[in-house]
Amino acid sequence: MLSKSVQERLNDQIQKETFASRAYLAMATWAEGESLPNIAEFFYNSAEEERQHMLQIFRYINAHGGAAKLDDKGGKIKGSFKNVLDAFRQVLELEQNVSASINEIASWCQQNGEHATYFFLQPFILEQQAAERNIGEILTVIERMGFEPRNLFYLDKQFKKINQQESGE
Ligand SMILES: [Fe+2]
Numbered sequence: 001m002l003s004k005s006v007q008e009r010l011n012d013q014i015q016k017e018t019f020a021s022r023a024y025l026a027m028a029t030w031a032e033g034e035s036l037p038n039i040a041e042f043f044y045n046s047a048e049e050e051r052q053h054m055l056q057i058f059r060y061i062n063a064h065g066g067a068a069k070l071d072d073k074g075g076k077i078k079g080s081f082k083n084v085l086d087a088f089r090q091v092l093e094l095e096q097n098v099s100a101s102i103n104e105i106a107s108w109c110q111q112n113g114e115h116a117t118y119f120f121l122q123p124f125i126l127e128q129q130a131a132e133r134n135i136g137e138i139l140t141v142i143e144r145m146g147f148e149p150r151n152l153f154y155l156d157k158q159f160k161k162i163n164q165q166e167s168g169e
Contacts, residue, residue: 001064001065001066001118002061002065002066003072003114005112005118006066006114007066007067008060008126009061009105010057010066010068010105010107010117011061011068011069012101013057013101013105014054014057014058014061014068014100015047015070015071015073015102015166016068016097016098017050017051017053017054017057017098018050018070019075019077020022020056020094020095020098021047021048021050021078022047022077023044023078023090023094024044024046024047024050024091025043025047025080026078026135027043027081027087027090027091027163028040028043028044028078029079030079030080030081030087031043031087031161033107034152035038036084036138036152036155036156036159037156038156038157038158038159038160038162038163039084039155039156039159041163042159042162042166043157044162046091046104046169053124053127053161056072058108060117060120069129078090082162083147084142084147084152084155085139085142085143085147088135088138088139088142092132092133092139094136094137095128095131095132095135096132098128099125099128099131099132100128102121102124102125102128105117105121106121106122106125109113109121118164129147134166138162140153141155141158141162145158
């Protein structure tokens with residue numbers, strides 16, 4: 001059975017994953033409004049991934065004698081961005097925050113003898129590392145291709161490839 005403090009920490013993480021999922025959906029709406037369908041698709045896929053993370057933690061808590069909860073303390077979602085670069089800078093910040101909190105829980109588990117949950121968190125830690133690297137690469141693509149209106153058609157097309165790579169992984 002999960003200790004109360006592990007449960008609390010994991011429930012906090014559920015809110016962060018949910019926040020990330022909602023933030024990505026708001027970005028999808030923004031990208032659709034800017035007529036960037038492939039970038040929107042990237043955001044829809046990311047929203048779904050975050051929801052899956054949330055569900056994995058949710059099920060883990062309930063499967064081990066705890067009570068998983070969703071609350072509405074996720075924070076304010078941003079729905080408008082200056083441009084594509086600005087949007088992806090926000091994405092990096094979002095992912096960095098999620099990484100920081102996962103790492104914090106893992107460190108706590110390690111120090112407090114919560115071995116099972118520590119191991120449960122390993123795939124999340126590696127996935128965050130990969131996500132940050134991926135967003136870093138996307139930021140490089142955006143900077144190199146340009147994100148002025150005249151570049152947007154090709155930049156959006158580039159996301160077709162990025163989305164395919166993502167789903168192939
Ligand atoms: Fe996540």
